[in-house]
Amino acid sequence: MPKFRRLLVAAPIAAMATVGASSAFACPIPPPAPEYCLALGDALSVGTQPTNSGKLVPTDQGYVDRLYAAQQRIQPRLQLVKLGCSGESTKTMLSGGTCHYDGAASQLDAAVHFLAEHRGSVRLVTLDIGANDILPRAKNPSSFDLTCAQNGMRDIAANLPVITSKLRAAAPTANVRFAAMDYYDPLLAASLLGPKGQPTASASLQGIDTANTTLRTVYTRAGFPVAPVASGFHTRDTTPVTLPGIGELPRNVTTVCTLTWAWTPPPTGPDIHPNDARRLPDYRGRIQRRTPLEVPEPAVADGGP
Template structure:
């Protein structure tokens, strides 16, 4: 009788442990991040070469989610250089997926882990914009290729609903998917030495640096708008980074260096310097959206930049936008 009781007790313990392991495995959750350079935290290294880091906005979001019991594991499927076309079809240099594309890899993961995905974020479309501001050597230029613009807007319009529909179908109706919009680092063209100088363009249309920066804002708005419409149609929530960076706000706020001096409590200079300051204020100073680009990206950095990617301050801002969406 005692032997039987001992055997029953042992069996009960084994069953309890198995149940606990099974429960723990069932509770395991994932955060799946998708996208381009932003999703993998690309920043220039000390030599100015872009490299993936663990300091991207997705890493910060993952850190927040990791504090939620029972913890959330971060799965990063993003890849630097992706645009909407390669996201769907594959083919971006260095972005190799067994399934053929990032979208297909995401679908496979989501289907395999149904019921265990806490969050999906996706940011894509920025490289569709930046591609039109590159010269033959792949370096940023102030001349925007109008044919490239038309082609990429058409491409985004084609890809956006495909991306949204396939992600939603693979994830299921209950999974929270956040679409993250793009900012516009090309606003840094306002910092050209002669910002009102005429810029050469593909169509021989005379345009200033300011005109060109404004034009890229229009393209960005079109890309973000197309993606947002597709995301909304599939029940995504949208983290509006463009709004957070105030890309449309050209209100003059003064030079960054002047702001730094004010923060340090330095007094304004007397005499002629005061007159110069007043004249500069009259001109308007640096637009707020340009200042934000300088503050949150590497575009205005003279040692490692200019680079379109977020710096750590920018990554924190984007993560904050995503986390605000999560809380609401």
């Protein structure tokens, strides 16, 4: 082939290659869509802790944050969305009124909308709810109204099945995993008040036991694995152990005083919330291995309240 003919053939081919390369740079492949961890519930789901002045504020130190950090290492596209609300009960999670949600009447309504809008992209939904049904006035660990708590237990039994069923209906695919938890008893610390506080501690333990039985029953029926936080806090273990600075106490009391703000003096305490996020439920084993949820062995919290 004459030289000028070879050039005529080669020129269009080179031009096409150049256009193709330019097009590749001009139209990059879009990044993979994000995946979500949706956190629902009460103050524990938003890491609520008291400040030095005693004001309760959400933090990034809750069990959800710990779970998210662990999961993101193996799922880099995972994003955390918190819809939890400090002070939320099963009743207000359904009806609203505690926290405001744009375009939604309640936390559950907002969660259902989110699941519908991100169908196929939500990988995990965590839920902790019910404490404020039975401990509505329990910021100070010196009083517990068992009659009020019994009313709250009836609310849990009536409302929680509605919550779990609506969440399931909004996320019917097998790709979405659910996880829940029962509760520790922060009012065990009242036993340190002597004869004045011991009835409160005893009544609260009875209330928490009954509430946890209800929670576990409802969650199990809904197919939500349950992190046994009550066991992790040794709620029923009265083995004598030594609490530095105080002396020998039942293990359940020592654990609560160590891992929550319940025996912290004013103005920071007393407060029922955990002081160390690492002692709350560890969902990682259940999520990664599909085995029963586990709670790490409680130990003395690092530092002081």
